[in-house]
Amino acid sequence: MRLTTNDSIKRLIFNNFYSFFSSTCGIQKYQGCSYSAPEADFALFNSVFETNVKQENLLSVINNMKKIYQHKKQFCWWMTDFVKPKEIQEALKHEGFTIGNPFSGMFYNLTKPLTFTEELSSIHIQTVTNKEELDTWIKPLQVAFEIDDRSTAFCANALKSLFDDVRFKHYFVEVKEKVVGVGSLFTENGVSGFYNLGVLPEYRHQKIATALKYFRLKESQRLGATVAILQSSSMGKALDQKIGFNSVFDFVPYFSPTAR
Numbered sequence: 001m002r003l004t005t006n007d008s009i010k011r012l013i014f015n016n017f018y019s020f021f022s023s024t025c026g027i028q029k030y031q032g033c034s035y036s037a038p039e040a041d042f043a044l045f046n047s048v049f050e051t052n053v054k055q056e057n058l059l060s061v062i063n064n065m066k067k068i069y070q071h072k073k074q075f076c077w078w079m080t081d082f083v084k085p086k087e088i089q090e091a092l093k094h095e096g097f098t099i100g101n102p103f104s105g106m107f108y109n110l111t112k113p114l115t116f117t118e119e120l121s122s123i124h125i126q127t128v129t130n131k132e133e134l135d136t137w138i139k140p141l142q143v144a145f146e147i148d149d150r151s152t153a154f155c156a157n158a159l160k161s162l163f164d165d166v167r168f169k170h171y172f173v174e175v176k177e178k179v180v181g182v183g184s185l186f187t188e189n190g191v192s193g194f195y196n197l198g199v200l201p202e203y204r205h206q207k208i209a210t211a212l213k214y215f216r217l218k219e220s221q222r223l224g225a226t227v228a229i230l231q232s233s234s235m236g237k238a239l240d241q242k243i244g245f246n247s248v249f250d251f252v253p254y255f256s257p258t259a260r
Contacts, residue, residue, distance in 0.1 A: 010081055010249050013105040013229045016193040017251070018049055020186045023165070024158045030068065031061050037068065037075075038158070042151035043255055046075040055085045062088075062095055066256065076100070079252040092254045100253035103231040106245040110192070110221050110228055116214055123211035128170040131163035137172055140182050144198035159184075169223075170196070171215060173208050181208040185216050185223075192220035194230035209236075213243055 018034070021027070025036035025045050034050035046069060053061050069075040077097065079089055093099075128137055134156050142152040162168050167188050173181040180203040184196040194216055199208050220228050231251050232240045241247065 006248065009107050009227075010105065012191050012227060013107060013231075013248060014080060014082060016186065016188060016191045016229050017105075017231060019188055020193055020195060021047070021049060023162060023167070023186075024155070030064065031057065033061060033065060035065065035068070037072070038154055040151035040154035041073045042147050042154075043072075043074040043076045044253070045151060045154065046072050047253075048075070048077040051077070051083045051088060053084070053088070055087055058085070058088055058091045062091060066095075069256065074258050075256050077254040077256070079254060080105075081249045089254070096257040097254040098257075100255055101234055102250040102252045103233055104237050104240075104247045105249050105251055106230050106232050106237075106240055106247050108217065108228040108243070108245045110217065110226050114214070114217055114221065116218075119207060120211045120214055123173060123208060125171050125173060125211060125215040128172065131160040134159050134163070134170065136179055137170060137182055140179060140200050141196055141198035143200055169219065171212060171219075173199075173212065175203065181212055183212040183216055185219060187220065187223050187225050190224065190226050192216070192223065192225035192228045194228060197236075210239065210243070213240070217243075 021036060025038045027034050027036055027049070032051060032053035033048050035048045036046060038045050040046070048065060065077075077092060128134060138152055138156045141147065141155070147155070159168065159170070167186055169185040169187070171183050172179050181199040182196060183194065186193040186195055194213065197209060197212060217228055230240065230245065232245070237247065
């Protein structure tokens with residue numbers, strides 16, 4: 001059956017999201033679930049990304065995923081329009097999972113011209129050119145998302161291992177030789193995904209995040225992408241809509257009870 005335009009866009013957003021985390025965190029399969037379990041305790045790195053199970057198997061699958069993640073402090077189960085069956089949401093809540101703040105899957109049509117304001121053009125965006133720079137580059141992300149040291153090191157090492165992968169690009173803003181804002185691109189199949197946006201708290205409200213987004217839109221066009229996608233937090237959604245992104249569907253995280 002041919003997908004509608006809206007469903008096709010949803011798939012573009014989800015497939016880029018899935019491929020990005022497959023590359024950085026690794027994906028394993030268990031009874032209709034696609035999940036990652038990296039050597040890190042940050043819940044979003046330990047996630048069930050895709051679920052397609054029979055309704056009668058819900059509880060056994062949930063219990064077995066809990067066993068798989070028993071050595072982790074916490075893990076996340078993502079709910080999207082593609083999760084089957086929908087009843088799993090109630091089952092997870094019954095098992096003590098709590099709903100986190102949703103992220104909005106959004107897309108941007110890159111076939112139209114882009115223009116920068118003078119204010120944004122004055123913010124100098126630089127490109128990471130050496131994988132060893134990622135140890136410094138990642139610091140704003142660690143602060144912005146309150147990521148523990150071990151998980152931060154895992155993320156930096158994962159991105160280092162993928163540094164020669166042409167799908168990945170990393171950018172930063174520097175103030176007085178200090179990295180204060182960062183962002184990544186993951187471009188695959190003509191779709192450019194925006195990831196890893198972080199700005200140090202003391203440098204927020206200075207258009208740095210906006211400049212990083214506009215710059216990545218221009219870079220996406222240069223790289224030949226026709227669509228840009230991202231998962232926007234409730235806090236960042238208004239800015240993304242102002243830039244020109246359109247909201248399509250939600251990614252809703254369900255967090256497991258804390259193990260320790």
